[in-house]
Amino acid sequence: MSLEPEGSNRLLRDVLARPGNETCADCGNPEPDWASLTLGVFVCQACSLLHRSIPHISRVKSVQDTWDASEVELMATTGNNAAKAKYEQTVPAFYYRPTHSDCKMLREQWIRAKYERNEFEFIEKQEPYSAGYRDGFLWKRGRDNGQFLSRKFILSEREGALKYFNKQDARDPKALMKIETLNATFQPAKIGNPCGLQITYLKDNSTRNIFVYHSDAKEMVDWFNAIRAARFHYLQVAFPGASDEELVPKLTRNFMKEGFMEKTGPKHTEGFKKRWFTMDDRRLMYFKDPLDAYARGEVFIGSKENSYTVLSGLPSSTQGHHWNHGITIVTPDRKFLFACETEAEQRDWIAAFQRVINRPMRPQEYAVEAHFKHKP
Ligand SMILES: [Zn+2]
Known part of the structure; x- marks a missing residue:
């Protein structure tokens, strides 16, 4: 049986009204008006633009376009809830799920992590941020001259600290930031880099800022989630009875x-x-x-x-x-x-x-x- 295009579009509206399809599969924005025909998810227009950056994985189409019966059938058999069960099956509790108001880089990496790297189907792919230890180099803005210089950073859950070193062979860190007071928030506009991250911590109860970025967006988001994982671990120890739902909002915060x-x-x-x-x-x-x-x-x-x-x-x-x-x-x-x-x-x-x-x-x-x- 073949339906006239008009009939197909009416069926598509029925599929869109099903539970899970009323919000964007990737950022949660209401009333998604685009769909990925290859992944079977409904997304908002902003996220559909990010899907276009992975054309080998996602092919998007507006719900306003003319649909044929087989395309509608595909969306009906998958949909946002089924896709979530597959692509988000092992998202760690501490992992940051971007919303519509987050920066483009963060939203794009979430989409790539799910559909391109399949990070939440294979737990071993999460080691860069869930191992409790991470080291590597980040570009850090110099306090006095504003120049970004490559600095070694070490995040250690066991030591309860994030440290950075001015010289590669230095024994003592230039700064030791306790995980207890650490916060991280993406600030691309202020820092002037799409991966710009502002890290704040308290020293003698006063706020200190450092500004860093990595040229590879995945690396930067991995650092961000590694910090969140370390904070999660710290808070679980500090508040033994607390649920994940109580702790997750305390991991990092954006400025008001x-x-x-x-x-x-x-x-x-x-x-x-x-x-x-x-x-x-x-x-x-x-x-x-x-x-x-x-x-x-x-x-x-x-x-x-x-x-x-x-x-x-x-x-x-x-x-x-x-x-x-x-x-x-x-x-x-x-x-x-x-x-x-x-x-x-x-x-x-x-x-x-x-x-x-x-x-x-x-x-x-x-x-x-x-x-x-x-x-x-
Ligand atoms: Zn979206």
Whole structure:
């Protein structure tokens, strides 16, 4: 029996409505409108572009095109749930599954890992990030001159640390970053490299940044997941009763917001200076340059129950020239005055501050707040 194309497209819509097919197989975005005829999955347009980079594995077609009966039949017999059961059968709990808002490199490597390298069908292919130890070279941005130089890195779950060495034969690392406070987040635009990774850690309760990349995208994503695996192992030991679902969101985090604002000092008479701000959960850090290794200062943002408030605008007594769109953050100790260049920036920053202020503080966050208060 052969169907008219119109009938086939009606059947295709029925297949699209089946459980699992209502979101993109690769990034979870709703209402996918492309399909891979070779893999039998429905994907969003952004992911369909990445499938085009593996034409030997995936051939994509828009659901708006004209379909014939055999193509619809193929999609009906596979679909997103069946493909997931095959291509994602052994994804480790710590492994980062990109979403629609992640950078292109991360989404492309997830697609290649699943369909091209079949990494989650053969557990031995996961050794680069699940062995508990990893060493190799990364390009690291120099603190003073901004030049990227090749540095040896060692990640050791047993030692609970990520280390890097300035000289290849050096015995002592240039920096030892404890896995306990380690975070990693891809920052391609800020670093100026599609594989740019920002690694942060705490030293004496202050944030330190390093910026690295690898010219091979798979290697960089393997480093990222190796860091997540080490964090997972650390947290499993630190919180023995916790479930995977509780621990996985704590492995790495993206910043809530970043961008330039102007700020003034504690007396509010020092004049406004332009600074790069990073909102990392409850830590608001500011830097002279977006790629600085150390923050010039950090502000703890608590919750409304603890007398933290964010207000639009600046006190009428505010002096000096500054950008037009002010924000006042009231903390138990003092007021912080910021100015944004545009109304949209002001709105986004206020929304970011509001999100953390509206969230009640967890017990361990009181300890962090106390650390901030005892800073000189
Ligand atoms: Zn997608």
